[in-house]
Amino acid sequence: MESHLKKREISLERELNSAQYQAVMHQGGPLLVIAGAGSGKTRTLVYRVARLITEGEDPSSILLLTFTRKAAATMLERAASVGGRECLKVHGGTFHGFCHRMLRRHAHLIGFPAGFTIMDQSDSQDLIHLLARQLEFTGKGKKFPSKGVLCTMFSKAANSGCMIDEVVEGFYPHMTGHIQAISTLFQAYRDYKKAHGLMDYDDLLLHWLRILREFPEVSQTVSNTYRHLMIDEYQDTNSVQAEMVRLMAVGRNNVMAVGDDSQSIYSFRGANFKNILDFPKMFPGTRIIKLEKNYRTTQPNLDCTNAIIANARQKFTKHLTAHRAGGSKPVLFVGMDEEEQARFIVQSISQFIEKGVEPGEIAVLFRAAFHSFGLETHLNRAGISFIKRGGMRLVDAAHIKDLICLLRVMINPLDRLSLNRVLLLIDRLGPKSAEKVYRAMVKAESPLHALSDFSGRAAYVQEVRDLGGLLLSLSESSKDLGGLMGELVKWYRPHLESRYFDDYPKRLQELEQLRAISANYSDAIEFLSDLALDPPEADQAKDESGKLILSTIHSAKGLEWKVVFLMGLCEGRFPSRFAENSPDEIEEERRLFYVAATRAKDHLYLCYPSFINVQGAGLMPARPSRFLDEIPEGLIEVKRFGDAAMSRRTREAADKKAASPAALHGKHSRRAKTAHRMGNEFQAGDRVRHSIFGKGTVVESIDKVRVKVLFDAAGEKTLRLDFTSLFIL
DNA sequence: TTTGCTTATCTTTTT
DNA sequence: GATAAGCAAA
Numbered sequence: 157m158e159s160h161l162k163k164r165e166i167s168l169e170r171e172l173n174s175a176q177y178q179a180v181m182h183q184g185g186p187l188l189v190i191a192g193a194g195s196g197k198t199r200t201l202v203y204r205v206a207r208l209i210t211e212g213e214d215p216s217s218i219l220l221l222t223f224t225r226k227a228a229a230t231m232l233e234r235a236a237s238v239g240g241r242e243c244l245k246v247h248g249g250t251f252h253g254f255c256h257r258m259l260r261r262h263a264h265l266i267g268f269p270a271g272f273t274i275m276d277q278s279d280s281q282d283l284i285h286l287l288a289r290q291l292e293f294t295g296k297g298k299k300f301p302s303k304g305v306l307c308t309m310f311s312k313a314a315n316s317g318c319m320i321d322e323v324v325e326g327f328y329p330h331m332t333g334h335i336q337a338i339s340t341l342f343q344a345y346r347d348y349k350k351a352h353g354l355m356d357y358d359d360l361l362l363h364w365l366r367i368l369r370e371f372p373e374v375s376q377t378v379s380n381t382y383r384h385l386m387i388d389e390y391q392d393t394n395s396v397q398a399e400m401v402r403l404m405a406v407g408r409n410n411v412m413a414v415g416d417d418s419q420s421i422y423s424f425r426g427a428n429f430k431n432i433l434d435f436p437k438m439f440p441g442t443r444i445i446k447l448e449k450n451y452r453t454t455q456p457n458l459d460c461t462n463a464i465i466a467n468a469r470q471k472f473t474k475h476l477t478a479h480r481a482g483g484s485k486p487v488l489f490v491g492m493d494e495e496e497q498a499r500f501i502v503q504s505i506s507q508f509i510e511k512g513v514e515p516g517e518i519a520v521l522f523r524a525a526f527h528s529f530g531l532e533t534h535l536n537r538a539g540i541s542f543i544k545r546g547g548m549r550l551v552d553a554a555h556i557k558d559l560i561c562l563l564r565v566m567i568n569p570l571d572r573l574s575l576n577r578v579l580l581l582i583d584r585l586g587p588k589s590a591e592k593v594y595r596a597m598v599k600a601e602s603p604l605h606a607l608s609d610f611s612g613r614a615a616y617v618q619e620v621r622d623l624g625g626l627l628l629s630l631s632e633s634s635k636d637l638g639g640l641m642g643e644l645v646k647w648y649r650p651h652l653e654s655r656y657f658d659d660y661p662k663r664l665q666e667l668e669q670l671r672a673i674s675a676n677y678s679d680a681i682e683f684l685s686d687l688a689l690d691p692p693e694a695d696q697a698k699d700e701s702g703k704l705i706l707s708t709i710h711s712a713k714g715l716e717w718k719v720v721f722l723m724g725l726c727e728g729r730f731p732s733r734f735a736e737n738s739p740d741e742i743e744e745e746r747r748l749f750y751v752a753a754t755r756a757k758d759h760l761y762l763c764y765p766s767f768i769n770v771q772g773a774g775l776m777p778a779r780p781s782r783f784l785d786e787i788p789e790g791l792i793e794v795k796r797f798g799d800a801a802m803s804r805r806t807r808e809a810a811d812k813k814a815a816s817p818a819a820l821h822g823k824h825s826r827r828a829k830t831a832h833r834m835g836n837e838f839q840a841g842d843r844v845r846h847s848i849f850g851k852g853t854v855v856e857s858i859d860k861v862r863v864k865v866l867f868d869a870a871g872e873k874t875l876r877l878d879f880t881s882l883f884i885l
Numbered sequence: 886t887t888t889g890c891t892t893a894t895c896t897t898t899t900t
Numbered sequence: 901g902a903t904a905a906g907c908a909a910a
Contacts, residue, residue: 224899252900277900294905302895302904357900392899425899524897546898586887614886689900710898732897748898888910896902 194452315426454483638675
């Protein structure tokens with residue numbers, strides 16, 4: 157170990173450029189490293205850690221923090237690979253994870269039990285929903301914001317330190333009429349959490365901040381324990397995190413922050429890249445170092461990504477130059493539709509693999525998780541296995557939540573939300589009866605006994621008693637967590653089978669997976685916390701290494717691959733149509749595009765489908781993303797499948813259709829639905845008309861939803877009647 | 886009081 | 901096409 161680090165020390169100067177070297181050798185005090193994409197940000201951070209350890213610093217006095225789980229894992233991994241085993245003793249991870257660990261120890265200071273429960277976002281939403289209902293804010297005719305919107309509002313208020321009415325006025329001006337009700341609900345939500353020992357994601361940060369503020373001895377201890385504080389992806393922090401950093405560095409100001417304002421993509425949850433600007437103000441005497449050399453990619457790719465970010469309205473000026481020579485231009489693939497886009501990507505991936513590129517060195521990135529659904533089926537068909545990151549989490553699935561709520565009720569029978577969910581599983585037991593059961597439990601000395609002795613004449617009573625009996629016996633048994641979960645699954649199974657009769661075997665398998673994970677824990681509360689903070693991936697059982705990666709751009713932050721495909725680069729998808737009305741959000745989408753494009757080391761493919769399937773409206777023409785238009789001609793090479801004439805024609809159709817969007821909504825989708833309800837009544841030889849492809853003749857009716865049609869102008873296409881409309885002439 | 890049927894609304898990114 | 905809310909029937 158000793159020699160490993162010694163060797164490192166000698167070669168530091170050779171392995172790093174002068175800016176990186178200065179940062180690594182920085183002797184303490186506040187340091188801000190502003191760095192472009194691929195400039196070796198994390199590398200610099202990690203080498204500094206290694207250097208400190210070489211010089212005899214205790215690894216456990218170093219705290220490394222960042223925002224996302226993936227970035228945190230990569231950061232710690234790389235630290236270990238550079239600095240050797242000693243670096244594994246470095247403390248760190250996500251801000252949320254760190255706050256959780258601190259709070260477990262100190263929550264009692266602010267009146268929380270050490271075994272407080274962490275709520276994930278859907279828990280928060282459920283609670284808000286329940287309270288809104290109780291306060292009768294929801295109801296017919298009242299255009300009250302949905303629970304999701306409320307949750308975002310509350311989070312924004314918590315993160316920014318603003319009053320809730322300021323948030324509503326500033327971001328949801330159309331809801332100002334409800335401002336009174338929203339404030340009342342916000343207060344009710346906070347009171348409920350306080351009364352029941354619950355913390356949502358924002359509370360983890362806020363409560364820890366409060367402790368740091370109100371108990372100077374705690375912040376003193378923390379700053380004595382962690383003498384070196386380093387934060388990666390500083391542009392993703394919000395004002396709460398910035399303040400937390402300040403308080404944890406108290407007296408020593410030994411903070412290193414690394415970030416890139418051009419890669420700020422989390423402002424939707426309160427992150428503010430101006431934090432970087434304010435860092436020198438917060439820590440007077442900050443030394444600022446810029447890293448402007450790009451090591452990741454080649455000059456042609458860099459020319460393209462520089463052009464993308466050049467249009468950003470606000471940014472620190474950085475002039476990134478490539479360290480690597482050679483390379484080819486990024487390729488723009490213009491596909492007919494998403495099907496063709498998928499075929500192109502699968503084909504290209506196969507070619508790269510044949511040429512000897514490891515599948516794990518290839519990634520496909522997209523704006524939103526559902527954009528890749530089509531590609532996933534194509535990959536499965538081609539026999540290419542992949543790992544998908546981002547999007548729907550396993551713990552969000554209904555059956556998993558059912559089981560989690562069962563466990564929660566066992567630990568805390570008066571957990572009203574979980575109890576409610578569990579009771580509603582029982583046949584002929586609705587909200588009213590659930591309320592009755594809950595009231596009986598609250599009144600009783602022992603809630604679980606009240607449950608197992610519940611009396612009444614209704615049909616559901618016996619099942620309620622059975623559940624109570626089971627929970628009672630389990631809470632007294634000496635079974636380990638895995639065993640307990642097994643028993644819970646046994647109780648849940650009949651409900652699972654009747655509710656999800658079509659796919660319960662798959663769900664049962666996932667429940668077993670969850671049970672297996674739980675078996676690694678001795679403490680149910682720890683297990684539940686981890687599920688909220690570090691949920692297992694849906695296909696965790698599979699071997700992760702060496703596989704093709706499909707990922708949302710957000711989850712790809714900080715990572716790099718030899719070959720990167722960006723798909724769905726059309727208006728409405730990317731930029732997302734939700735961002736269309738806000739210049740600030742368009743700016744964020746642009747930065748997101750920049751982050752995506754800068755993940756490529758060697759080959760970058762930009763894919764644009766001329767037609768996309770839009771839910772409810774069927775196949776729709778799509779214009780290329782405005783970000784593609786912004787890239788100067790000559791910086792990218794354009795490629796098409798099939799004949800160019802066809803593509804041009806569909807392009808024209810797309811432009812024409814896009815000019816009159818009103819015509820696309822309404823009628824067509826209604827007719828499509830009618831066709832779907834009637835089933836597939838098309839027969840070979842039928843003359844039909846399609847809103848986009850024009851007139852054609854039915855070749856074959858494949859099954860209930862698919863028809864193969866030979867269009868006079870557009871050629872043969874297979875259409876899904878549930879996605880598109882087709883009229884018989 | 887529960888359940889089944891109809892209608893209206895919305896569809897992102899992460900901790 | 902999913903989901904939540906509203907309404908009427910069991």
